[in-house]
Amino acid sequence: MMQDNTLHGPTGPLLNVQNLVVEYVVGNKIVHAVSDVSLEIARGETLGLVGESGCGKSTLGRAVLRLRPTVSGRVLFDGEDLTAMQGDALRKMRRRVQLIFQDPIASLNPRRRIGDIIAEPLVIAGVKDPSERHQRVCDALDAVGLDPPLVLSRLPHEFSGGQCQRICIARALVLNPDFIICDEPVSALDVSIRAQILNLLEEMKARFGLTLLFIAHDLAVVKAVSDRVAVMYLGRLCEVSPSEQLFAKPAHPYTALLIEAIPVPDPDVRPAESVPVGEPPSPIAPPSGCRFRTRCPHADQKCRDEVPPMRAVRPGQYAACHHPLS
Amino acid sequence: MSGQALLSVESVAVDLPTARGNLRAVDHVDLTLSAGRTLGIVGESGCGKTMLSRAILQLLPKKAKLSGRVMFDGRDLASCGADQLRKLRARSLAVVFQDPMTSLNPVLTIGTQLIETLQEHLDLDALAARKRTVDLLAAVGIPAPEQRLMQYPHQLSGGMRQRVAIAIALSCEPKLLIADEPTTALDVTIQAQILDLLAREQRRRHMAMILITHDLGVVAGRTDEVAVMYAGRVVERAPTQALFKKMHMPYTQALLSAIPKLDAAPHTRLPAISGRPPDPTRPINGCSFSPRCRYAIDRCRREKPPLADAETVDHKYACFHPLKLSAGIGT
Numbered sequence: 001m002m003q004d005n006t007l008h009g010p011t012g013p014l015l016n017v018q019n020l021v022v023e024y025v026v027g028n029k030i031v032h033a034v035s036d037v038s039l040e041i042a043r044g045e046t047l048g049l050v051g052e053s054g055c056g057k058s059t060l061g062r063a064v065l066r067l068r069p070t071v072s073g074r075v076l077f078d079g080e081d082l083t084a085m086q087g088d089a090l091r092k093m094r095r096r097v098q099l100i101f102q103d104p105i106a107s108l109n110p111r112r113r114i115g116d117i118i119a120e121p122l123v124i125a126g127v128k129d130p131s132e133r134h135q136r137v138c139d140a141l142d143a144v145g146l147d148p149p150l151v152l153s154r155l156p157h158e159f160s161g162g163q164c165q166r167i168c169i170a171r172a173l174v175l176n177p178d179f180i181i182c183d184e185p186v187s188a189l190d191v192s193i194r195a196q197i198l199n200l201l202e203e204m205k206a207r208f209g210l211t212l213l214f215i216a217h218d219l220a221v222v223k224a225v226s227d228r229v230a231v232m233y234l235g236r237l238c239e240v241s242p243s244e245q246l247f248a249k250p251a252h253p254y255t256a257l258l259i260e261a262i263p264v265p266d267p268d269v270r271p272a273e274s275v276p277v278g279e280p281p282s283p284i285a286p287p288s289g290c291r292f293r294t295r296c297p298h299a300d301q302k303c304r305d306e307v308p309p310m311r312a313v314r315p316g317q318y319a320a321c322h323h324p325l326s
Numbered sequence: 327m328s329g330q331a332l333l334s335v336e337s338v339a340v341d342l343p344t345a346r347g348n349l350r351a352v353d354h355v356d357l358t359l360s361a362g363r364t365l366g367i368v369g370e371s372g373c374g375k376t377m378l379s380r381a382i383l384q385l386l387p388k389k390a391k392l393s394g395r396v397m398f399d400g401r402d403l404a405s406c407g408a409d410q411l412r413k414l415r416a417r418s419l420a421v422v423f424q425d426p427m428t429s430l431n432p433v434l435t436i437g438t439q440l441i442e443t444l445q446e447h448l449d450l451d452a453l454a455a456r457k458r459t460v461d462l463l464a465a466v467g468i469p470a471p472e473q474r475l476m477q478y479p480h481q482l483s484g485g486m487r488q489r490v491a492i493a494i495a496l497s498c499e500p501k502l503l504i505a506d507e508p509t510t511a512l513d514v515t516i517q518a519q520i521l522d523l524l525a526r527e528q529r530r531r532h533m534a535m536i537l538i539t540h541d542l543g544v545v546a547g548r549t550d551e552v553a554v555m556y557a558g559r560v561v562e563r564a565p566t567q568a569l570f571k572k573m574h575m576p577y578t579q580a581l582l583s584a585i586p587k588l589d590a591a592p593h594t595r596l597p598a599i600s601g602r603p604p605d606p607t608r609p610i611n612g613c614s615f616s617p618r619c620r621y622a623i624d625r626c627r628r629e630k631p632p633l634a635d636a637e638t639v640d641h642k643y644a645c646f647h648p649l650k651l652s653a654g655i656g657t
Contacts, residue, residue, distance in 0.1 A: 052513040053484075160602055190370040191540060195584040195598035202593060217513060224586035224596060243592045261518040263543035265582055267566045279483050279516065 012079065013040040014179060014211045015064065020073035022056070022063045029284045033059040035235040036073070038310070041179075046205065046212040048226030048243065050219055050258070052280060056235045057215050061181045064213070065097055066090060077179070095125055098172035102184035104164035108156040114141075115152035118171045125175055140170040143207070144200060162193035166200065173204060181213045186221060198224055219262055223247060228316075231255050234291040235283055237310065241317035251319035254292045290322065298323045331358040331397075332534050333382065333502055338394035340377050340386060346607045351377040353558035354394070356633075359551075361501065362532040364525075366545030366566070368581070369555035372603060375538050378555070379504050382536075383421060384411055399501060416447040420500035422524075424507040426487035430479040436463075436490050437475030440497060447498050462493040466523055485516035489523070496527055502534045509544070521548055542582050546570060551640075554578045557604055557614035560633065564641035574636055574643035577615045613645070621647040 022034035033056045041047045051057045062068045064075050066082055075082040077093060085093060098121075101107045108117055118137045127133050138148040144166040156164060165185060172180055182201065186194040202225060205212055216222050222229055222243075229246045231239045231254065239252040250256040278295050281287055290308050293299035300323075308320045340352040352374045359365050369375045380386050382396055384403050396403040399418060406414065415421075423429040431439055437459060444455040456475075463471035466489040479487055488508060495503055505524060509517035525548055528535045537549055545552050545566065553563040554575065562575040573579040583597040601618040604610050613631050616622040623646075631644045 052515060162602060191542075191581055191584050192370060192599035193602065195586075195596035196600070198586070199596055199598055202595070219514070220586040220588050223588060223592055224590070224594065226592055247588060257515060259588070261515045262588065263518070263521070263541060263546065264588070265541075265543040265546045265570070265585055267546045267570045269547060279485050 013076075014043045014045075014078055015041040015213070016074075016076040017060075017064065018074045018076070020060070020063060020075065021071040022059050022068055023071050026284070032235050032283050032286055034063060035286075037232075037235075037237055038073075039230055039237065039240060041211055041213060043178075043211055044209060045228065046214055046226045048222035048229040049213060049215045049232060050217060050222050050229060051232035052217060054234075054280065054283065055232045056283070057232050058183050060232070061099075061183050061213060061215050064181065065094065065099065095121075095175050096177050097179045097181065098175065098177040100165075100168050100172050100180060100182045100185045103188050104161055104168050105156060107168055108164055110156050113153050113155060114159075114167055117156075117167065118174055121171060121175050136174055137170075140174040141167075143173060143204065144170045146170065160193075161189055162196060165189065165193075165197050169197075169200065169204065173208065176208070177210070179211045179213070181215070183215045184217070185214075187216065187218070194221070201225060219247075219258055231258065234280055234286050236291055237320060238292065239317070239319045239321075240310070241314075241319075245314065245317050249314070249317075249325075251313040251317060251324040252292075252321045253296050253298055253323075253325060255319075256325055257295075290320070330360070332361045332399060333357070333359040334395075334397045335378075335382060336395040336397070338378065338381050338392070338396060340374070340381050341391040341393075342377075342387065343389050343391075344607060349607045350558055350609060351390075351606065352381060355555075355558075355560050357553060357560070357563075359502070359534050359536065361534050362528075363551065364528060364535045364537060364549040366549035366552040367536060367538045367555060368540065368542055368545055368552060370540055370581075370603060372606065373555040374558040374606075375555050376506055379421070379506050379536065379538055383415065383419065383504065413447075416443070417498045418501040419504075420495035420498070420502070421504045421506065422488070422491050422495050422508045424510050426484065426491045426511070427479060429491055430487060432479055435476055435478055436482070440475075440490075440494055443494055443497050458497075459493075462497055463490070465527070466490075466493045466496070467519070468493075484512055485520065488512060488516075488520055492520070492523065492527070496531070499531060500533060502536070503528065504536045504538070506538045507540070508537075510540070517544075524548075542585065554581070557606065557610075559614065559644065560642075561615065561645070562643045563633070564636070564638070564643075568638050568641050572636075572638070572641075572649075574641070574648035575615075575645045576619050576621055576647070576649060579649055580618075623647070 017037060017039050020034055020037045024031040024033055037060060049057050059068055063070050070083060115137055118140055119133050122133045122136060141148045141151055146166055186197050189197060214225055226243045229241060229243050230237055233254050238254045250259060281294055287294050289305050290303040293303040302322050308322045310318045310320045313319050313324050335355055335357040337354050337356060338352055339354050342349045342351055355378055367375045381392055386392055440459040441455045444450050444458055460471045463474060468474055468489050509520050537545060539545060549566050552566050552569050553560045556577050562578045580599045584599055586596060599618055604614050612627040612629055616626040626646055631646050633642045633644045635642055
């Protein structure tokens with residue numbers, strides 16, 4: 001299936017997140033997990049979402065599906081407001097959105113057979129005919145490169161991590177979704193297996209015309225699969241940009257520091273001396289103004305006083321910074 | 327290479343009995359490391375890199391069978407008694423593990439854990455030990471060290487905990503530091519900080535270091551020599567510069583190509599290694615990489631290739647069909 005011209009189709013973005021706020025209460029304190037995040041994902045697009053642990057990227061992914069209660073903001077999926085939906089309508093809409101998690105072994109029930117695990121979404125969706133279910137399970141397994149007769153009646157522990165992730169992908173595909181949220185799908189896998197799974201996700205995306213939200217902490221992995229990348233820091237988006245441009249000309253100082261910190265497999269490239277200082281502050285008491293200012297080499301009084309708005313710095317590239325890099 | 331090696335690992339093998347039969351975790355590995363040098367050990371999970379480090383530390387599981395010899399600082403570690411080993415591990419052979427949460431005691435403060443180590447092994451009085459602890463914490467980049475002394479591990483972030491673990495490891499001025507995936511559990515910005523810290527302290531103290539990792543990117547700029555392990559064996563070993571200039575073993579090359587490149591365009595297909603590592607309880611007669619190797623011929627499946635010398639100094643590889651091309655081209 002080709003996916004050209006789908007990027008800005010006539011029907012608008014597939015996913016439109018508007019001013020989303022997610023907060024947790026811990027004791028008598030509030031964790032500002034996602035603060036006023038807005039983003040769009042076009043049909044057929046892969047949006048990469050990167051950030052360090054605790055920055056709220058997984059919470060954002062789950063809040064999109066209403067798996068976390070939101071404080072305010074809207075999530076429009078295919079033009080319909082998910083945040084206003086309830087009961088059956090929400091359940092029907094969720095069929096079109098699937099999730100793949102970081103730990104493939106933990107996300108499969110160890111006591112159920114692979115065939116049943118993959119058929120479960122179909123049972124929930126009300127596919128009553130067992131032979132149709134069987135056929136669709138086999139098709140999904142075929143698609144991810146597993147041989148159905150060899151796999152169907154076995155248990156998760158008989159498979160390696162990479163194979164379990166293939167099974168999770170098959171389970172995500174079995175309902176023919178439009179949109180898949182991949183939450184760190186390859187972080188638990190070895191280098192050689194990681195490349196196989198990334199290639200598989202790319203194949204599946206092209207073959208089934210999927211739209212992906214790809215959450216990861218590894219910028220190189222995100223670049224390999226994404227059309228655009230959103231960088232998140234302490235609950236806020238710092239920068240959204242087409243991937244090539246993000247790596248060639250990062251506009252936000254945090255993006256630049258993230259890129260610099262990646263170890264390069266080349267001994268002639270000396271590790272950067274100017275790695276980001278310190279650690280992210282707590283999301284319970286985020287810094288005033290720009291949240292990155294406590295680690296930013298360019299921070300001044302304005303960064304302390306005003307929250308920088310998301311502004312276009314180049315065509316398609318947006319950064320929330322008072323002093324964007326040029 | 328300088329004559330006197332600080333550490334020499336001679337034909338070390340580790341066997342672990344499992345329910346599914348004998349598992350050979352480390353298969354006759356030879357390594358040497360001189361004082362002040364850094365060796366990177368690279369491999370995927372299950373390749374035996376951690377078991378090898380445990381063999382060096384003499385910290386293998388009880389059931390494990392160790393053969394071969396580990397010489398450290400002129401002593402055969404296998405013939406050392408428990409007391410002697412304890413002293414040795416405290417004073418000259420230190421280790422930093424992957425997960426700082428499980429390697430620190432959760433019910434003791436940071437200060438107690440560090441001061442205890444110093445008093446026990448360096449015969450310092452309480453005041454001197456405390457002062458030295460503060461210095462150490464400052465040296466590993468912990469802000470406000472006096473206050474941190476009273477804190478428990480759970481009150482620190484992952485990066486800070488790893489800094490504390492490094493401070494404990496460095497506290498008795500070891501001659502060799504083994505860092506086993508010290509940054510795998512950490513974020514990329516923290517990873518860079520911790521690797522810089524290790525490199526700085528290593529240079530400053532003229533300490534030898536073994537850096538164990540699954541990431542070729544981590545060893546590239548930070549080691550003198552690299553050993554690549556696969557299925558329990560060292561399959562290629564070379565000075566870091568030479569290795570990245572020319573990889574001989576197809577596995578090393580494949581491992582490098584499988585890493586997504588920052589300068590590649592998005593949606594570039596990654597050259598993945600097909601299949602997966604062999605089951606270590608079912609030994610393969612020939613080269614253990616042969617089932618996944620695109621160059622494998624009959625001989626590779628029948629015979630184990632020995633670790634042979636390459637044309638460049640100190641470069642060894644175990645392959646019958648070494649890559650002819652320089653790194654980056656080919657696979």
